[in-house]
Amino acid sequence: MATIYEVSKLAGVSLATVSRVLNKNTPVREETRLKVLAAVEKLGYQPNSVAQSLASNRSNSIGIVVPELNGPFFGTLLSDIENRFRQAGKHVIIAAGHSDEKLEKDSIAFLQSRNCDALILHVEAVSDDYLVELMQKKVRFVLINRFVAPLYDRCITLNNQHGGYLATRHILEHGHRHIGYISGPMWKHDADQRYKGHIRALTEFGLEPSEQRFYEGDYHEKSGETGARILLENDPSITALVCANDEMAAGALTAARELGRELPADLSIMGFDNVNFSHYTHPKLTTVNYPVGGMGEMAAQLILKRVYDQKVDAIQTVFEPRVIERCSVGPAPDEA
């Protein structure tokens, strides 16, 4: 790896000059510029971004923390963020937080130690207070899928409660009155919000939430399968299952089929997120759209604007969910 010093020698100029032509921030005589560029070319010089970062205290890189790297949801999120930044010549460093407080903090510390100019955080285990402290330490970051009041202007959120409400209302409007609910881990904000929305819809239709019809899953497929089986066996009158995400809905689909339920004739199933595989299922999953892509891009825009002072399109922080009708929800069967 050639260094800036070798380039300067070859070009017969000072090292500062090379830096200038590369950073295009100070006028340089065209002739000198060409000499330098030629030397750069000849040596295949590539600035060492670690040194750049140390010297300038800027790294042109953005750190991202997500719970998992796999899974359709985060894949999409990461991909859209990366795309937006690549266009802007910024780079992205990714760390997985695994929904664990220590790992999330580690990841954040790691990204800070890498001199990231800003962070995008999809964290679930660290406390609100921790995040507020982070802000007070002047760390630049944007929160995704989480609202913390003192950080209101850097939270990109989905109206999860409304989503939960819409999902259940959709089911209710199809005439269902015996509705099971499979939630995510209730300590997670989004799971809690979605469930609240569910309750609100029930109440609006004059129904009581019942413990019998609630199962707390973990957002993974298997728990959807288990939950569906338990709910349907405990209460065979259930005609619809609302699931707090698509993975669990896919699991519920499997369980329902194994229990001999005809879909959607005997049983309707509703998902949430509209992840990319949700139309592979059979029947294709009716679900609530989570505009991950848009939200990731918006997080990127926010940073481009606030950290790099770039002009960007209007910023939007709250996104609205909407029902995607496909084939897994049908009218409630006539009462026997």
Place this chain on the structure above:
Amino acid sequence: MATIYEVSKLAGVSLATVSRVLNKNTPVREETRLKVLAAVEKLGYQPNSVAQSLASNRSNSIGIVVPELNGPFFGTLLSDIENRFRQAGKHVIIAAGHSDEKLEKDSIAFLQSRNCDALILHVEAVSDDYLVELMQKKVRFVLINRFVAPLYDRCITLNNQHGGYLATRHILEHGHRHIGYISGPMWKHDADQRYKGHIRALTEFGLEPSEQRFYEGDYHEKSGETGARILLENDPSITALVCANDEMAAGALTAARELGRELPADLSIMGFDNVNFSHYTHPKLTTVNYPVGGMGEMAAQLILKRVYDQKVDAIQTVFEPRVIERCSVGPAPDEA
């Protein structure tokens, strides 16, 4: 952010001593050690890894290039690599190459400029020569899913040709003789290999490959749908479709259903990769297993061993595919 200098002042020792206790590589008197640790604690000191990296020429980070960040395949790969390295206290920097030569090279350059200790590359567009040059420049890297002879000891590959062979043989063994093939982009090594395997199986059973029964897709769902439709309409005698990956198989499933084919009674469909959604489909997809997880972990092990001199389990570079029987393949229907 406190610096090592402030820590040394507070602890009343030299800056070098602080470095020593932090890096635990030189003996330090217990008493001093504790003083330093106390200072570190009090200041909430966090070493600046950019500076560390510049000074030591080591970064404890590994760069990874994959074509896409989303998609079930790469998500799994990244996740497993990240896990393995996290255990070892190393960190991972990810870049997307988008199967584009320039972007792949950019990504590699970026990772090099970040002082990565090693790279894991899943690249498709750069030439073999480029990779060989990279080796000659002493860049440490491991290739995934690609075999380049001069780099034989740093290639972690799946025997794609054998996989293609197994897929088609599986179909042939079910009695099918009219078989359509939907390939990936033929310029990609794996697509080419899988197709070669297909041909080999056909030949072994005394069949001629026919252009009529070949469609070149792009590994995405839509092309599977299109391809299936075209093949089935051109040649209604086809009783089985072998697809070069699961996404396309999912698309083919959709097309087949829309064409009124009963699965697997009228038509069998075979996938490849066994990605995580392949059992969500209906019927559940019969496919060829690609042990992504194991391969990612192995790439990590290789680096841990060769770059960081760690002791690791035995290294394996070639992985073997195997058929995963599910429900989308059945016996060939009797000839009309």
Place this chain on the structure above:
DNA sequence: CTGTTAGCGCCTTCAA
């Protein structure tokens, strides 16, 4: 066992 002192490769004043 500990302190001193060069750098690592680059950016950025300050002068010229």
Place this chain on the structure above:
DNA sequence: TTGAAGGCGCTAACAG
């Protein structure tokens, strides 16, 4: 418009 020189925060000899 250009060069010289001082760091950025840390590691790694080299002394002591």
